[in-house]
Amino acid sequence: MTDEKLQKVLARSGLGSRREMERWIMEGRVFVNDEKASLGDRIKLSDQVRVDNKLIDIEKQKEQGPRVILYNKPVGEVCSRKDPEGRPTVFEKLPKLSGGRWVSVGRLDINTSGLLLFTNDGELANRLMHPSTGVDREYAVRVHGEVTDDILEKLKKGVLLEDGMAKFSDVQHFDGSGRNQWFHVVLMEGRNREVRRLWESQELEVSRLKRVRYGCIFMPKSVSAGQWVELSQKELNDLTDLAGLPRQKIKSKTPKQLASDKRVQRRAKPIAGKQVGRRGSRGPSS
Known part of the structure; x- marks a missing residue:
């Protein structure tokens, strides 16, 4: 070498x-x-x-080579490796690594569910999270309250929050009417509780929130809450291209690794949530 x-x-x-x-x-x-x-x-x-x-x-x-997995986080799990309050963490259901450790690509708060990416490549994780890379995140959100065109325009133009200006780069109505509607929103950054705080700035309540896309990776229908799936070579290539890094070839797993992965998947049980819409779908996520 x-x-x-x-x-x-x-x-x-x-x-x-x-x-x-x-x-x-x-x-x-x-x-x-x-x-x-x-x-x-x-x-x-x-x-x-x-x-x-x-x-x-x-x-x-x-x-071992590069590995990236997609995890469908249920409501009720925290994104820390260990929680002083004893709450379940997202790391408990991930497959074991024989070398290195899993690094999460961003975080979700305890009341937010949906797509989380994990990789054993720290450089890839940090490039995907860094604001200069410009990776967007898409969320399905259910809002209680009267949402007007004026409010949507404000959310896209920008709102002053306690930690600075924030906005959605895109807001699309999906379903519902009156005071209980589903929207899909897109952010170009990952500040703490930013989606919720943007809606709350307009005196609206977020009752459900789920991440359905991170950059070029969408939540697949086959991955239910509390389950994970390993990304394919093409998906890894797309991610590394997005991060501006050289492509890496996924190594074949040993029989021991395959058996370990299957045991983890059988043992994992979701805390809450249902299956989400199909890959690429803009439908509301549970």
Whole structure:
């Protein structure tokens, strides 16, 4: 294997972005072969790398290759790895990795359901989340209250929230009338509770909220709440193109990995929610 930059290898292992890894190296948190690493170091698979005194299995991560899974988050799960209140987390139902760790591409609050992407490639995750990449997110939202054309125009032009201006890049009515309607809205960023806060700024209540698309990836009908599916090579290619990164080939899974994935899927049970509309559908999501 050709030598690779240390920060690139660490980012690919799911620890964070290249910029974060550069900062860790400069802070003296990274050691290569028991020597403090320096920015610009290049390493081989045979090198021993430690971060905060924890050994990073870079060879196993490289052998495993890139993986991206789509998870249909139910209402009631949190996006933390561990929750001090003991609530279920989205990570509990994911397949085990033999090297590296799952990194979530964005978050959803406990009362929001729908599409979450996870990858073992930290650089890909961070590029997909970074505002400069311009990846849009689409949500199905049920709104209580009288929604006028003037309100929709305000939401598309921009509303001043406590953390700055915010807006929907697109709002489409889908179903319902009167004071109980479904809309599909699109955001170009992922600020905390932004969809809910935009509607609340117009004195409207959001009663249901589900993410149905992240960039080029839509929620498939076959994935029910609390279940996950691995993305195909074409879908991975589309994501890496969107992130502006080189394409990577998905490695074939070992029989042990396949068996482990099946066990996780059989064990996973949803907390709440029903199946969503077909891939690419603009229908309301439950």
